[in-house]
Amino acid sequence: MxxxxxxxxxxxxxxxxxxxxxxxxxxxxxxxxxxxxxxxxxxxxxxxxxxxxxxxxxxxxxxxxxxxxxxxxxxxxxxxxxxxxxxxxxxxxxxxxxxxxxxxxxxxxxxxxxxxxxxxxxxxxxxxxxxxxxxxxxxxxxxxxxxxxxxxxxxxxxxxxxxxxxxxxxxxxxxxxxxxxxxxRFPTGWREFPALMVRGGGMALAGVIGFAALAIATTVPLRGGSLIALYEASQVDLTGAILLTVGQFAYLPTMIGWSLAWIAGPGFALGAGTGVTPVGSQLGVLPGIPMLGLIPEHGSPLLLLSVLAPVAAGAIAGWGIRIAFRAEAHAEGSDHEPTAPRVVLAVGIAVIAGAGAALIAALTSGSLGPGRLAVTGPEPGAMALAVGLEVLVGAAILLLAPRRYEQRLGQWVRGDDDAETAGPKASTGGQD
Known part of the structure; x- marks a missing residue:
């Protein structure tokens, strides 16, 4: 053209x-x-x-x-x-x-x-x-x-x-x-390495974002009363309520970024000296914005299990990249899966996911108002470290596991009912 x-x-x-x-x-x-x-x-x-x-x-x-x-x-x-x-x-x-x-x-x-x-x-x-x-x-x-x-x-x-x-x-x-x-021109096992690493990091980051969005969707029915109360306190007419809702939808991706920080562990701030984490929340006086009613007022040590969501996202990414890595090795006429590239792939996936989480934290932070509200949102460094380490654990489990265990873990991720019977057959070459 x-x-x-x-x-x-x-x-x-x-x-x-x-x-x-x-x-x-x-x-x-x-x-x-x-x-x-x-x-x-x-x-x-x-x-x-x-x-x-x-x-x-x-x-x-x-x-x-x-x-x-x-x-x-x-x-x-x-x-x-x-x-x-x-x-x-x-x-x-x-x-x-x-x-x-x-x-x-x-x-x-x-x-x-x-x-x-x-x-x-x-x-x-x-x-x-x-x-x-x-x-x-x-x-x-x-x-x-x-x-x-x-x-x-x-x-x-x-x-x-x-x-x-x-x-x-x-x-x-x-x-x-x-x-x-x-x-x-890279050696076998490293040739598709850049593309696989970027793909895996993207899969892990997409998985974590999906879990964060799911957390918000779960919170809406649980804290719907607080949401409605803040709408009523705003004392707006129908037109104002519609415009207020539209404005909050514009901030929905921002809320997903905060939710990501919450499930990863570091949490986020809603003003200087405040914090919202799975363990607990320290909040001062907040603006009467209805969507802020979704923020949990109390935490629980049990909610720390939310960190398993990034681990699961890393495991899914590691499983998908392990399959692609094996396919590349077979295409080269080799059944050998070198360990070193898989180690670097796991680290690379974690680094990319952590960097993406830090970028999300930076984009969802800023000033929401005067005084203490000038500090709002998650901290990028803490987000990068938490998400990176959690994704690394999940990705390493699937990428570095011996093949027979990786097959059984893959079947568990897929939810196959016959995982227990398929695993031994795979490990014994299909012999009874």
């Missing part, structure tokens, strides 16, 4: 991403302006508010300055009039990243993925510049360099990763193919 056409299509993708992101914010604000304020509020504030919320969703910290009369009306202390809001509604970034990665794959199929990535990133930067220049207001402000750089990175990095990972698996007749050729 011609270079100009590739750049044009990639730029169009980036423009659509920005426009859709703005529209997702503007439509609810417009509905609130019509139904909650009867169209009497200043409509010119809608666009600046839209851009600022979009920027927050792209990890741009916002400096808020509230009017003194508003503080008196709401009964808030004077020190609450100025603070930084940096805890991002992560749903924005997740959707943008998914769209950008898809655009990167499309640019790869065109044969000129570098051109596509450059065009998409440049267009996003231009949209960020336009948004920031038109979003001036006395309530919320952002540093210009952050308002331009961070949305550009949120779109550009996933687009680049989408193109590079696609090029690794499909080929690009360029630099990625040359790197693939270098990996193909």
């Amino acid at each position: 011609h270079r100009f056409l590739v750049a044009l299509l990639a730029a169009l993708d980036a423009a659509v991403s920005a426009i859709v992101g703005w529209a997702v914010v503007l439509v609810p604000l417009l509905l609130m302006w019509v139904f909650a304020f009867g169209g009497l509020a200043d409509w010119s504030a809608l666009w600046p508010a839209t851009v600022r919320i979009w920027q927050l969703g792209n990890f741009v910290p916002l400096s808020l300055s509230l009017d003194g009369d508003f503080l008196v009306e709401m009964g808030l202390p004077e020190e609450a009039g100025s603070f930084v809001l940096s805890l991002a509604p992560l749903a924005f970034a997740v959707l943008i990243a998914a769209f950008a990665a898809r655009s990167g794959r499309r640019a790869l199929r065109s044969g000129r993925w570098l051109t596509g990535v450059a065009a998409g990133t440049t267009t996003t930067a231009l949209a960020a510049v336009i948004g920031n220049l038109t979003a001036g207001n006395p309530v919320a402000s952002a540093e210009p360099w952050q308002a331009i750089l961070l949305p550009t990175l949120v779109y550009g990095i996933p687009m680049l990763l989408g193109a590079v990972t696609g090029a690794w698996s499909e080929g690009d007749d360029g630099i990625v193919d040359r790197l693939h050729d270098i990996a193909d």
Whole structure:
């Protein structure tokens, strides 16, 4: 495909991403302006508010300055009039990243993925510049360099990763193919090592995220009373309740990140000097946000069993990679599975899962309000260490187990009813 056409299509993708992101914010604000304020509020504030919320969703910290009369009306202390809001509604970034990665794959199929990535990133930067220049207001402000750089990175990095990972698996007749050729010259047992390690780390991280989401889904019916009570205390009408719910869904991925920190053990903070862990919770006064009603008020030593979830995720990843590793060895005409690559694979899977957990912790941390609420979310270092070690235990069990035990463990993971009878036959070559 011609270079100009590739750049044009990639730029169009980036423009659509920005426009859709703005529209997702503007439509609810417009509905609130019509139904909650009867169209009497200043409509010119809608666009600046839209851009600022979009920027927050792209990890741009916002400096808020509230009017003194508003503080008196709401009964808030004077020190609450100025603070930084940096805890991002992560749903924005997740959707943008998914769209950008898809655009990167499309640019790869065109044969000129570098051109596509450059065009998409440049267009996003231009949209960020336009948004920031038109979003001036006395309530919320952002540093210009952050308002331009961070949305550009949120779109550009996933687009680049989408193109590079696609090029690794499909080929690009360029630099990625040359790197693939270098990996193909590795000795037997190490040849597919990079791809297997990344795949295993991704499987383990996806498993831990799935367990974290399941923990939230389990908590909803258990603590639904607290959730409803906070909705009632907010005293909002139907329109306000709908908008409040939509806003909380934007923070659902953030809550999943907190849940991941909880099941891994380190927990998370909801203000300076606070902590929410399986053992116990130390909480101060919290904002009346309904979704915070899902946070457990008490812990139990039995809840420490939640750390088995990352171990199980690591075991599933190790089992899948052990099968793929054996298939690669058989494809090379060898039935031998070298131990050293399997050891490094287990460590590599744990490192990647731990690094991913640290990134999730960083993305789900920030400032939620003034004073003590400036410290909110999990700590990346503790998350990386806990998830990495727990995944390492699970992955090592399946990757390093002798074959007969690995087969029986694999059958247990699959839930086969005949695991007890299949194991001895496998170990004796099928003889009675």
